[in-house]
Amino acid sequence: MTRMRLILPVLAFVVAAQTGLPVAVGQLAGGGGEVSPLQAGGAEALAPELKKSLDAWEDYIHYLRVANLELATSAGTAFLNAEMAPEQLLNIIEEYSTYKDYDTTLTRAEKLEGAAGQLAKDISAKISGARLDVAREGSRIRQSIELLDDGLRHRVNAQARLKRAGEYAAPQLLAVLLSTDPTDQQLRPYVIETMVELGRPLVAPLSVSLSQLPAVAKQQVAEVLARIGYPLALPYLKAELDRKDIQDDTRKVLNIAYTRILERTGVPASTGADRLFYMLAEDYYYGREDLIAQPDAPNNLMWTYESGSTLRPVEIPTPVFIDVMAMQASRRALQLNPDLSAAMSLWLAANFRRENNLPDGASDPSYGKNMRSPMFYAELAGPRHLHPVLQRALGDEDPALALDVIAALNATAGTYSLLNIDGDIQPLIQALSYPDRRVRFEAAFTIARSMPRASFSGAQRVVPVLAEAVREQASDYAVAIAPDTEALNNVSGLIQAAEAKTQILLGNNVEVAAAQIATAPGVDVIVIDLPVDQAVAAVANARRLPKLSATPVVVLAASENIIAVNRLLGQQPMVIVTDRAAEKEKIVEAIKQSLASGQGAELSDEQALGYATTSLDMIKSMVLTRSPVFEAQDAQPAVVEALADKRDPVVLGAAEVLALMPNVQAQVKLADAALADRAPALQVSLLQALARSARLNGNQINEIQLRNLMKLVQSSTGPLADAAAEAHGALNLPTSNAVKFVTTGE
Structure with a gap:
């Protein structure tokens, strides 16, 4: 290499070897650098392989500065792949390199696109890792502390190294203040100044130690904290001030430090x-x-x-x-x-x-072996402390935390405390409208299990959520609200483009569509295309209907009204406002986003099945107990739809619920399912459910169903025939059918 920049480092080591004197590279390069004790020994400090690493580092920074990314990448890769101990790496870049201001160059390089930017990030990570490793070495920290009173030049270098060590230097710096060794006592003034110089990284360790320090050290640390001025120290200083056993002179220093920091924060002095x-x-x-x-x-x-x-x-x-x-x-x-x-x-x-x-496989050493599970402490604390946690989880959009708290409430709370009747917040009721369906479902299950006997605000939201859980794998339903047929057709087309299997309910306003909504199993999205005032009213009316209280809404607005509509509706949960004049793809994407916002995390097939069967059990319990609070009938459309589900446990659960419901439609739909072509075992169970419905509610099926049942009785054998006969008898059909079987010997 012929460039003087690369020759000078070599000259430095030659001079050192010949004269026996340590010479800094920075001095020969005109940098006015200072000789570090780490450079003592000159060329002997760097083995040939480390010299190659130094050359690679110098080339990397140089070529970055002259914007030759190809050569910079080659040199940087060589440096990154070089095997060096952490201290050797730091010596190369901080002691022997001519580029003392490399940080700026490296930071800029990290912003480059592609491989060059990634390489810079990888090198920065390697340097950071080396600093951490070296900083943890007590011998290096102690060496730096001992140099604090060895002249200005050594002090500056030592403080720089301690600054890089950051909070890792705290134990040994504090040990000097506590030491009775004369050498350490001589270092104290320099250590105190260095602590202040290090600043914020030392505040946490010094604050934690404050309560355990003897009076003199306590005063010194308080003064350091005051001079740093970081508010993290406030509670620790205040706790010390409140102690009864603090001496007057120490209390005075503590109070000065506390007041000095407090004035910067705006926190009331009475706190x-x-x-x-x-x-x-x-x-x-x-x-x-x-x-x-x-x-x-x-x-x-x-x-x-x-x-x-x-x-x-x-x-x-x-x-x-x-x-x-x-x-x-x-x-x-x-x-x-x-x-x-x-x-x-x-x-x-x-x-x-x-x-x-x-993280998986990680451990938390702060959580002692004698500590119990988080659920243990949550259940022990009880509903009084859990309601604010759930409120926090909902506000922070933290579904995992919300699910944990709801599980704890489910295990500990009775109806009164579960619903926080006397409290200012009812987070479990709010959870019924939460965007993540898992949270909605678990909240509904928890409330339903408590079997309240008196109504409460929000009770009407529970059954629609249970119905939603039942139909988790069913077709989506959407409500389109627009002023005329042309606009309704346009909105319908947008919905179908977003979700092909969606069934669409149409109306000029929510009130017009209400009858269709009442008979639908559930509603997954509402798309509104109305003038501003009518759109606002439509959203408000939708939220008054239990089935729509947590349904995502997309509002289409004219370009000139976007700001106004956003101001009126955009801050509401589960509402998206989009430009009516936007490209079709953008509107369709907004509808897809809205549908997704009401679902949250993807459910596995096992989870979806668990939610559906649990929900059916809850609805069944409401019917059996004749709940005075919940209208189980409101879930009937979803339960009827579940008879066509591909999952047998869901079909059977739906049949059990319909068998208990005392209305014609429930028995008619159950009969349709029982008489359809099914797997024999499933059909047997459905016929048994039909028989139970007949025993409880009488015969309510139609003539066509009666004829089909007789055909099944005549054509079936084995368990299926037995179940068909059971249904026939329970429906109290004419005895002539039975007589015919007896007399003909069939």
């Missing part, structure tokens, strides 16, 4: 430590960015400081870090105020979410 910890827990729960030191790393650190111990980091998998920290802060709030119900609810929510978000 107690319990509320401050709860506020911190909320910030963690919602993942405030500045609270996560390394969002892209596989793990983040939780700090502990037990009495008689030392500051200790605990590696928490990053996907659950905010949940673990929310639990820690909630626990501190409860320790200070056991009556802080909101903190208990937040702890339960974070614990459920921690379990849901923990």
Whole structure:
């Protein structure tokens, strides 16, 4: 290589070898770089393979800067694939390289498209990983701390390395403040300044340690926290101020630090430590960015400081870090105020979410061996604390959490507490309109199982949701609302383009379509094409009908009215507003999106079957108990439709329900199913259900069905003949049929 940029590093090592003096590459390159102790030994510090890695790194940064991506990619790939220990890698790029400002170049390269951008990201990840590995080495951190009082140049370099170590340096920095060793005592002023210099990464470990420190160290740490000024320290400082055993001089320092930070936050001065910890827990729960030191790393650190111990980091998998920290802060709030119900609810929510978000195969070391399952604590806490958790889950659009809480409510709550009759919120009722069908179904099952004997607000929503669960694999039904035939045909065409198997109910308004809606098994989407005022009224009227209370809606609006309609309807859940003049494909996509929004996660065949059969059991129970609250008859269209289901358990469950329903249509539809060509075992069960219907409600079938039943009695044999005969007898048909069989010997 002939470029001076590449020759100079070699000259540096030659000079070092010949003179025995350490020479920094940056000095020969005109960078005015400072000699690091890590460079002592000159050329001997780099073996030939590491020298190749240095050359590859230098070439990579150079060619990035001159925009030669082909050569940059070649050099960068060589550097990425080179085998180096973490400290060797960092020495190359931070000590021996002439490019001290490589960060800017690498950051820009990460924004490149294609392979060049990905390569830059991979190299950045490798450097970050090396920094973490080296930062964890206590010897390197201790070496840097010892250099803090060894002159300005060494101090600057040492502080830079400690800054890269970040929060990993906290235990050893704090150990210097606690040490009685004369050498460490001499380092204290420099350590305190370095702590302030390191700033925010040290706030969490220092705050956690505050309660366990002796008076002098407590004052020093409080001063550091005040100078850093990061609000995370507030609850810890306030908790110390509230202690009775704090000496006056220490209390004074703590109060100054607390007040100084408080003034920057806008938090009322009267806020107690319990509320401050709860506020911190909320910030963690919602993942405030500045609270996560390394969002892209596989793990983040939780700090502990037990009495008689030392500051200790605990590696928490990053996907659950905010949940673990929310639990820690909630626990501190409860320790200070056991009556802080909101903190208990937040702890339960974070614990459920921690379990849901923990990656497969990962473990959470913060969750001790003696800890029970999240469900144990949820059931132990009871409905009072669970309702706010469910409210949070619904508001955060977290279906996994919602399902966990509903399961806990199902296991613990009676009707009164289940529905939170005395509470300000009724989240279980709200869950009946939640976009994810799994949440709707489980909420309906939980309410139905409680068998309420007195009506309540929202009771009318339960049966439509049960009906929806029954017909999970049936055809979709849509309601088209438009002012005239031409517009209705246009809307119908759009719906059919979105979902071919959809059956469409038409009307000029919701009231006109109401009769069709009442007899439909359910409605999966509503598409409205009306003037603004009428569209708003149509949505409001739809929501008043139990069957449409949670149905997704698409509103077509004129281009000039989009803003107005969005303002009036766009913020409502399950409502999409789209431009009537848009391309057909865009409108069709909006309808598809709306249909999907009412379904949530895909259900497996097993899950769908489980929901359908459970729902049929719930409806059957309502009929058997003559529920004074739920109108089981409202589910009859869906139950009738289920007789044609391809899943035998669903067909049998529907037959059992219809056998109990005391109306003509139920028995007629059941007879149609029983007399149709079916697999023998299934037909036997259907005939038995028809017999039960006849015993309970009398003979309500028509003449054609009677004749078909007689044909079956005459032509069948074995169990099928027995079942047909049972139905014949239960329907109280003429005895002449039986006489004929006896007298003819058939």
